[in-house]
Amino acid sequence: MNPNLRIATSSASIRVPAAVPSERVDHLAALDRVGTVMSLRRDGVLFRECDPAEHYFKVLTGAVRSSKLLADGRRHVSEFYLPGDFIGLDADTSYLFSAEAMTDTTVVRYARRKVEALALQEPRIGRQLLTIACHGYSTARQQLVLLGRKTAEERIASFLLDLVERIGDDDRVLLPMSRTDIGDHLGLTMETVSRGLSHLKSEGIIAMGNSHEILIRDREALEDLAEAA
Amino acid sequence: MNPNLRIATSSASIRVPAAVPSERVDHLAALDRVGTVMSLRRDGVLFRECDPAEHYFKVLTGAVRSSKLLADGRRHVSEFYLPGDFIGLDADTSYLFSAEAMTDTTVVRYARRKVEALALQEPRIGRQLLTIACHGYSTARQQLVLLGRKTAEERIASFLLDLVERIGDDDRVLLPMSRTDIGDHLGLTMETVSRGLSHLKSEGIIAMGNSHEILIRDREALEDLAEAA
DNA sequence: CGCGCGCTTGACTAACTTCAAAGATGGTGG
DNA sequence: CCACCATCTTTGAAGTTAGTCAAGCGCGCG
Numbered sequence: 001m002n003p004n005l006r007i008a009t010s011s012a013s014i015r016v017p018a019a020v021p022s023e024r025v026d027h028l029a030a031l032d033r034v035g036t037v038m039s040l041r042r043d044g045v046l047f048r049e050c051d052p053a054e055h056y057f058k059v060l061t062g063a064v065r066s067s068k069l070l071a072d073g074r075r076h077v078s079e080f081y082l083p084g085d086f087i088g089l090d091a092d093t094s095y096l097f098s099a100e101a102m103t104d105t106t107v108v109r110y111a112r113r114k115v116e117a118l119a120l121q122e123p124r125i126g127r128q129l130l131t132i133a134c135h136g137y138s139t140a141r142q143q144l145v146l147l148g149r150k151t152a153e154e155r156i157a158s159f160l161l162d163l164v165e166r167i168g169d170d171d172r173v174l175l176p177m178s179r180t181d182i183g184d185h186l187g188l189t190m191e192t193v194s195r196g197l198s199h200l201k202s203e204g205i206i207a208m209g210n211s212h213e214i215l216i217r218d219r220e221a222l223e224d225l226a227e228a229a
Numbered sequence: 230m231n232p233n234l235r236i237a238t239s240s241a242s243i244r245v246p247a248a249v250p251s252e253r254v255d256h257l258a259a260l261d262r263v264g265t266v267m268s269l270r271r272d273g274v275l276f277r278e279c280d281p282a283e284h285y286f287k288v289l290t291g292a293v294r295s296s297k298l299l300a301d302g303r304r305h306v307s308e309f310y311l312p313g314d315f316i317g318l319d320a321d322t323s324y325l326f327s328a329e330a331m332t333d334t335t336v337v338r339y340a341r342r343k344v345e346a347l348a349l350q351e352p353r354i355g356r357q358l359l360t361i362a363c364h365g366y367s368t369a370r371q372q373l374v375l376l377g378r379k380t381a382e383e384r385i386a387s388f389l390l391d392l393v394e395r396i397g398d399d400d401r402v403l404l405p406m407s408r409t410d411i412g413d414h415l416g417l418t419m420e421t422v423s424r425g426l427s428h429l430k431s432e433g434i435i436a437m438g439n440s441h442e443i444l445i446r447d448r449e450a451l452e453d454l455a456e457a458a
Numbered sequence: 459c460g461c462g463c464g465c466t467t468g469a470c471t472a473a474c475t476t477c478a479a480a481g482a483t484g485g486t487g488g
Numbered sequence: 489c490c491a492c493c494a495t496c497t498t499t500g501a502a503g504t505t506a507g508t509c510a511a512g513c514g515c516g517c518g
Contacts, residue, residue, distance in 0.1 A: 068374055071456055076374040090367040097370070119356070126355040127348070133362035138319040140369035141326070145297055145305040147376035148416035152474070179497065187377035189475055194498055210483070211497060227300055381506065408465065418507055423466055439515070440465060 030125060031115060035108035046087070046099035046107065053091035055109050059083050062105025063176035066097045067184065077185040078140075080177060082167050088112070089133045103176050147187045155186040156196040157225035160206065164216060171216040179211075259354060260344060264337040275316070275328035275336065282320035284338050288312050291334025292405035295326045296413065306414040307369075309406060311396050317341070318362045332405050376416045384415040385425040386454035389435065393445060400445040408440075 037060065040046065046057055049068055057064075064081040078097055081087050087099060087107075119126035146155055159182065164173045175182070179190040186193065197214075200206045205222055207215040216222060266289065269275065275286055278297055286293075293310040307326060310316050316328060316336075348355035375384055388411065393402045404411070408419040415422065426443075429435045434451055436444040445451060 070374075070378060074378045076377045078370050078373045078377075089363055090370055092363075092367065096367060119359075120352045123349045123352055123355055126352055126359060130348075130355060130359045130362055133359060133366055134318055134321075137362055137366040137369060138321065138325060140366060140373060141307050141319055144307045144369060144372055144376060145299075147373060148305045148307075148413070149299060149303045184377070190497080191476085191499085192474060195474095198498070419465080420467085420508085421506060424506095427466070 030118060030122065031110055032108070034114040034118065035110045037106060037108050040101040040105045040107065042101060042103055044101045044105070046101070047095050048098045049096060050094050053088060053093060053095045054112055055088065056112055056115055057087040057099070057107045057109050059085050059087070060106040060108060062107075063102045064099050064105060064107070065102050065177065065181055066099050068097045075184045076187075077181055078143075080163075080181075080185065082176075086132045086136075089129065089136060102181065152186075152188055152192050153196050153199065154225050154227070155188065156182075156193060156200065157222045159186055160214060160216070161219075161222060161226050164214075168216075171219065173214050173216075175212045175214060259347060259351065260339060261337070263343040263347065264339045266335060266337050269330040269334045269336065271330060271332055273330045273334070275330070276324050277327045278325065279323050282317060282322060282324045283341055284317065285341055285344055286316040286328070286336045286338050288314050288316070289335040289337060291336075292331045293328050293334060293336070294331050294406065294410055295328050297326045304413045305416075306410055307372075309392075309410075309414065311405075315361045315365075318358065318365060331410065381415075381417055381421050382425050382428065383454050383456070384417065385411075385422060385429065386451045388415055389443060389445070390448075390451060390455050393443075397445075400448065402443050402445075404441045404443060 035058070040062070046064065047053075047055070059081045061083055064085075064087065065077055066079040066081065066087070067075055067077045069075050080102075081099075088095070090096065115125075115129070119129055146158055150158065160173070163175065164171065167173060167176075177185075179193045182188075183190045183193045188196075197206070197208070200222075201208060203221070205216075205218045205225075207217050209215070264287070269291070275293060276282075276284070288310045290312055293314075293316065294306055295308045295310065295316070296304055296306045298304050309331075310328075317324070319325065344354075344358070348358055375387055379387065389402070392404065393400065396402060396405075406414075408422045411417075412419045412422045417425075426435070426437070429451075430437060432450070434445075434447045434454075436446050438444070
């Protein structure tokens with residue numbers, strides 16, 4: 001058993017991710033009855049690529065990274081999951097990516113079998129799952145544009161704005177991930193990410209407390225950079 | 230009214246895309262009753278980015294390109310839709326991408342409102358939509374790895390294998406799209422795509438009849454290139 | 459048969475990566 | 489509480505991949 005993954009006893013209220021559109025009410029409440037809350041330490045593994053996909057997860061606190069290794073060691077981080085985010089809907093019979101906690105994290109774990117059964121009984125649950133899947137699909141397609149056609153600095157600007165939106169407080173955000181994680185997410189190297197951030201700082205567009213605390217000083221300029229889409 | 234888009238009279242049988250996994254039966258049959266068959270000429274527009282998303286579509290014959298323009302004219306092609314593929318599930322209230330026919334094409338058009346109503350009545354329809362959305366999500370995430378971490382030649386190899394799988398006949402495939410479309414899909418320029426194909430040809434890995442007819446001569450070598458994932 | 463558009467190829471350039479080293483940061487134990 | 493060490497980040501210089509610009513080819517359509 002993975003020592004980084006411990007099952008806690010209590011239940012928990014789960015909030016809908018702010019970014020999921022068009023659905024005001026959280027019909028997933030019924031799901032909570034079939035969910036188990038778990039705690040993971042930093043670098044704890046939720047699942048690995050190719051594991052049989054028997055569970056869905058939802059992040060309560062902390063942050064999870066979804067990644068994949070190519071044969072020669074190149075890594076791609078396809079998503080960062082933050083509080084409220086649902087994990088695993090893209091999986092077929094096996095997971096296509098690994099998922100690891102980037103900081104100490106709590107998640108709810110749902111048996112996939114039970115969720116599917118519930119969805120067939122209660123159309124509104126099915127509908128909610130569909131909404132989540134469509135939102136993930138849509139977000140992934142936006143990221144395709146970023147990786148396919150944006151420059152390094154545009155990618156970094158888009159990334160910062162996205163994170164501020166999701167876990168920022170006004171114009172301030174604490175990055176839960178390393179420069180390497182960001183690079184692997186944006187299709188860049190750690191060094192290019194670092195240089196990009198330094199450049200944004202030297203332009204007065206952002207400020208940094210420590211290297212993980214970002215302050216947006218000129219949101220308009222950042223949006224112009226992210227632009228394009 | 231768009232002259233490239235004409236509504237035909239007949240109904241049509243719709244096959245499930247071969248690539249959608251884990252669902253043997255096509256519960257969408259009930260949907261056909263609420264669908265309208267339409268024909269589009271080459272370059273005909275199904276919808277544009279920002280149009281209100283009032284319809285879903287499914288390709289019957291031909292090929293559709295889903296693309297987005299950045300402010301300065303850079304273009305990204307996020308998906309190619311081929312016979313059997315369902316279009317529009319990622320959209321929220323507006324479409325996020327434009328969709329245009331790459332060749333003469335027929336599609337079925339479904340009113341989104343009617344589909345949603347059906348899905349709530351009939352859980353298996355909802356389940357089928359969920360499967361399609363998850364498949365799109367999963368495919369998009371695979372493409373993120375390609376754009377984020379693969380080299381030009383690896384991208385081209387992956388692309389060819391994907392197309393052969395979807396519309397190829399054994400080891401032969403007719404590309405319905407231009408080099409520019411392929412480049413905009415793979416995050417490359419037209420020239421790089423052309424050079425990549427020429428190089429694969431010079432290595433004896435593929436052969437070309439005319440520039441749109443590709444023959445896989447050494448599938449193993451192509452898979453090794455696409456590899457990595 | 460000729461014309462036009464898309465594809466190919468070549469030479470040069472730019473953006474990002476790689477390799478390397480120095481600078482900060484934060485966690486731990488004395 | 490402070491000092492040390494490991495780790496992560498920043499910065500610099502050189503290298504590589506893919507992009508840009510430009511010219512010529514060839515297929516397919518009229």
